[in-house]
Every structure is written in C-alpha cells, then in structure tokens.
Amino acid sequence: MTLFEWVKNQVSIHAIIGGYVRLNRAGTYWKGCCPFHNETTPSFTVSPDKQIFYCFGCHAGGDVVAFIAKVESLDPSQALNHIIENNGLEIPPQLRGKLTDDGQTIKRRRRYTDVCREIKMWMNSKLLSSNLAMSYLIDRKIKKEAIEHFSIGYVPGGLDSMNSFANEMVRKGFLREDLVEAGFLQKAGHMFRSPYEERIVFPIHDILGRCVGFGGRVFRQGDTRAKYYNSRESDFFHKRKLLFGLDLAKNAMQKSSTAFVVEGYVDCVAMVDAGYEETVAVLGTAFTHEHLEVLARFVKRIYVVYDGDKAGQVASLKLAEMCWDVNVDLFVVRIPGGQDPASFLQNGGDIKPLITHAPDIFTFFVKTLGETFFEQALSDKLAISKKMAEVLGKIKDYFKRDLLIAQAAQALQVPFDSFKGLVKKHQAQSENGEQDDQVAEEQGGNLNKISDDSTQILEERLFSAILSMGSDDALLEIFDEDVINCISPKIRNLLFLWKKICSEENREKTAFDRFIDAVEDSQRSWVLKCCVEGEQSDSSQNIKQILSRLCRLHWRQEVVRLKSDIEKARHENDHGRLGELLESFTLLRRKMQIKGLI
Numbered sequence: 001m002t003l004f005e006w007v008k009n010q011v012s013i014h015a016i017i018g019g020y021v022r023l024n025r026a027g028t029y030w031k032g033c034c035p036f037h038n039e040t041t042p043s044f045t046v047s048p049d050k051q052i053f054y055c056f057g058c059h060a061g062g063d064v065v066a067f068i069a070k071v072e073s074l075d076p077s078q079a080l081n082h083i084i085e086n087n088g089l090e091i092p093p094q095l096r097g098k099l100t101d102d103g104q105t106i107k108r109r110r111r112y113t114d115v116c117r118e119i120k121m122w123m124n125s126k127l128l129s130s131n132l133a134m135s136y137l138i139d140r141k142i143k144k145e146a147i148e149h150f151s152i153g154y155v156p157g158g159l160d161s162m163n164s165f166a167n168e169m170v171r172k173g174f175l176r177e178d179l180v181e182a183g184f185l186q187k188a189g190h191m192f193r194s195p196y197e198e199r200i201v202f203p204i205h206d207i208l209g210r211c212v213g214f215g216g217r218v219f220r221q222g223d224t225r226a227k228y229y230n231s232r233e234s235d236f237f238h239k240r241k242l243l244f245g246l247d248l249a250k251n252a253m254q255k256s257s258t259a260f261v262v263e264g265y266v267d268c269v270a271m272v273d274a275g276y277e278e279t280v281a282v283l284g285t286a287f288t289h290e291h292l293e294v295l296a297r298f299v300k301r302i303y304v305v306y307d308g309d310k311a312g313q314v315a316s317l318k319l320a321e322m323c324w325d326v327n328v329d330l331f332v333v334r335i336p337g338g339q340d341p342a343s344f345l346q347n348g349g350d351i352k353p354l355i356t357h358a359p360d361i362f363t364f365f366v367k368t369l370g371e372t373f374f375e376q377a378l379s380d381k382l383a384i385s386k387k388m389a390e391v392l393g394k395i396k397d398y399f400k401r402d403l404l405i406a407q408a409a410q411a412l413q414v415p416f417d418s419f420k421g422l423v424k425k426h427q428a429q430s431e432n433g434e435q436d437d438q439v440a441e442e443q444g445g446n447l448n449k450i451s452d453d454s455t456q457i458l459e460e461r462l463f464s465a466i467l468s469m470g471s472d473d474a475l476l477e478i479f480d481e482d483v484i485n486c487i488s489p490k491i492r493n494l495l496f497l498w499k500k501i502c503s504e505e506n507r508e509k510t511a512f513d514r515f516i517d518a519v520e521d522s523q524r525s526w527v528l529k530c531c532v533e534g535e536q537s538d539s540s541q542n543i544k545q546i547l548s549r550l551c552r553l554h555w556r557q558e559v560v561r562l563k564s565d566i567e568k569a570r571h572e573n574d575h576g577r578l579g580e581l582l583e584s585f586t587l588l589r590r591k592m593q594i595k596g597l598i
C-alpha cells in the first residue's frame, strides 16, 4: 500500500471537504457550492463511497489529496502532508520512508502559523495578568468566556517586555526573524519593537482555525496612534478573504444557514455574547465579493450589520451589485442612534427586531438613495438613476421589481412609467446578451454535430451506469462484438481497461481506485464525472436501453454512409465496389433486424 492510499483510508473526504464547503446530503453523495468557481446553484459533489469529489460546473475533480492541493494551493505531496498534520495521523513504520520532502511552501506556512500561535498564547497570558487591559474589557462588558473563546490578548509595552518575549521564543526554537516575518516585531535601529505594544489584540484565524494574523486596538486614554493595527498582507494573510471569527462561527452558520457580518472585532465579540454565534467581522476593509463567496458556501442569508451613520449609498450600491451573481439573500441591519453593534448591545439595546425587520439589500438600496438624492449634483443624479435602473433590472421577481420601481420613482421624484421604461431598457439589454449567445450556439451546430453529441451523451451515460454497477453481467452484454463496435474507440478502450481491472484480484485497493490510477491524465476528469453521474441517477437499469440506442444511432449513420457510397459507385459504374457495398448493406440490415432495431 502506498502512503497516499493509506492516508486516504484514514480520513473522511466528507469531513475534510466539509471544513471548507457546506455540504448537504443528496442520496448517497453530498452536494454544495463549488469553492473553485462562482456559482448560484450547487454543482459540487462529494462521494464518500468512492472517496472523490467532482464539480459539474468547472469540472474540478479528484480525491481528498487533490482537493486539498487545489484549495490550499499545494502540490500533491504537500497536500498529503497537510492532511497528515491536520488530522494528527500516526504513519505506520513501514510507510514512514515514503514521506517525501514536504517542500518550502508548507514548511513556511507551518512555521508562520506556529509562530502566530505562540504569540497568541503569550498575549493571552499577558492580558489575564494585566489589570489595566482587563479593566478596559470589563468596562466594555467583555466577559472572561469571550476572552477565552476568541483568545483575546494584550501586549505590554517597553523594550524589556519585547526582549523577554523574544528570548522566551528563542528557547522554544524560534528566531527573532520568525517574529518579524509574522509581523509581530519590527526592527527599529538596533532594537526590536512591536506595533502591537499597549494594544488589545484579536488573533485572526483562517477557516480551519490556524492563527494567521492579528488585529490590535488602542485602549488607553490619550493614545493618539491609529485605532487599529492589522497584520500586513502576505502569502498567508489576505484581508479581502479572511473574516474574524469564521472558524468559530461556521458550524452555527451551517445549522441556521445564516451569517451576521459586522465591522469591528469588539462588535463581533458582543454579538456572539448576545447569542448570535454566527457572527464574523471584516478586518478593517469593506465587505468584499471574496467574503461573500466564502460565506455563500455555508449560508443562504447574510445580515450585514452597519453602524447607522456608515450605511451609506456607496456601500449599499456595492452590496447590491455583489449579490447579482451569488445565490444568497442579503439584508442590511442598521443600528440606530449613531451607535455600533457593541455599544448598542451593551446599553441594553434589543437587536432582534432590527434583524427581523431588516430590509433586503435592494429595498435598502432604494431607500438610502432617496434619503440623500436631492443633495447630489445633477451629473451624479443621472449616474445614480442609471445605476439604480441597472440594479433593479437584474431582479427576476417581477412583482418585487415593480414595487421597488415604484419606491425608486418616488425617491427620485420621476413618473413611475418613465422610470419603469428605463429599468426595462436595462433589462432588455442584459437579457438580449444572454439570448444572443444561445442563438449563436444553436446556429453553429449542424446535424452531424447533433448526432456526435448524442453519441457522446449516450456513451457517457453508459459508462456511468457500468461504473456504478461494476457487475460482470453488464460487461458481458457490452462485449458482444456487434455492440462493442458501435462504441467509439476511446470509450471502448476505457471499457476494456475497466473489465481487465475488475477481473484482477487486489485487496489493497478497490477496483475503482486502481482504475483511476490507470487511466490517462487527460481522461481522469471525464471518468470522475461519469462516476458521480452514475451515483446520481438510477442508470443501472438502463444499460440495455442505452446500448440499443447507441447501436441504433451508430447503425443509422452506417446506413447513411453506405447509401451515399452505393450512389457514388453506381454513378461511376464501379460494379465491383457496388457488389461489396450491397453485401455490407444486407449484412448491416440483418444485424439490425436481429437486435430488433428495424
């Protein structure tokens, strides 16, 4: 057994992929939104039986190692190491020698997250022993449980504190350079200082819970530095994709299919403390399309919670635009009275009615637009009206669209019909674009292409059915000589290979695994697709039917070809050739009669 096989047998592909994608059961397999392409309906499939995944949208597919390699941008042996480390697998002695060098990327990432974890633990212990920092958090009603849940920390200021921490880390086998690489220390002349000194620090984790950075907040009276200091962008820290608290919130999100997005770490802590476990915070940036895509893998509803004064026009337009191509319902919760979610909750505010009555993004967009529209310059007014018509034109529910058009027309103080006309114009443009593509595609095809396509589709179905059955009876049916000749050579060879592998004895690997190993790289994705399709439909009953349709299609094409050759031979008075062709034609008709096709 290879190390790859052993690892694959030790872990559950469903559990590992479930760490990245929200999967729902659908019969014997699981379905979710693909993490590799942007989609509105789930086409990403995981089969625990076959231990594979396949996406019908972007055709990504393979085993658990291939998934990790793709999602974490690693090569296969790095991905293998990643799985071994993250699942704490103890490799049996006989396989240990087979562990290949894990490459630089994974070593660097490992070292980086190890350093961040040590820093996090040190900061957390410093917070618990600092009266000043603790009293600030207690004032803000942040409880001890929350401090532990989010591993909140504090960095005492001063050169001595930095030196003693650096020395402690050196004793643990880290270098000062590691602390610099993690963004914790900066060189200032001959000294090392930290931008996090005298700040409350919120560790930031990736979706799997590995510490990858920090957000530090000032808290002392008179501290004039920037309110927040966040880790710099690096190979392991991307603000546009990371969300504070996601690793802790994702299970609750999966259960309720809901997420709350706030703007600050303290807001996030306060929301979770108030019972909204599904809350995450952006890292000092706006809510991005990348964030939306990450959350859309787990939830159907997202509530963006804004401080009342920040929920402006620009923000709402951006959110409305982002929702076009992602299949989630987005709502906007506006905290009243110039408060942020944390201060609102701490002052005894009840956020529940705000959530219950939160407008969806389109309604919110129309409403906020009306509030400030008349303060705008004329050119801005025109641009806003156009943008608004564009946004509303994308709404598929016509009743809701008309309702919003009425609201918008009122806000803009233009007649309903003329604004509706503008929306319709945008709608027609976008729909025409889609139709044009379709027409071009249909016109491009000809009869030959259609029959080729049908053969391809039938062969795909046949192969799916055979893989899902794996029984010798079905194989015998195909290996009737007349029938096998109706199948295209490429698929024929794959079927012979499958038959050969099924007949071999091997206890270490399933026939399917051996087959996947044996097929050419260029065909692997196609085979995986067939395999997943086979599980989804009850095609095992249909093998005979598919075969007879394939034969009929193939023989009809033969008849057309023979008839045209016969005509040609007649025209050229080639009697020898004509005799041969007529004989073939009679033979073909007999075959078709025997199979009951004519």
Ligand SMILES: [Zn+2]
Pocket (backbone or CB within 6 Å): 034, 035, 036, 037, 044, 055, 056, 057, 058, 059, 060
């Ligand atoms: Zn995909």
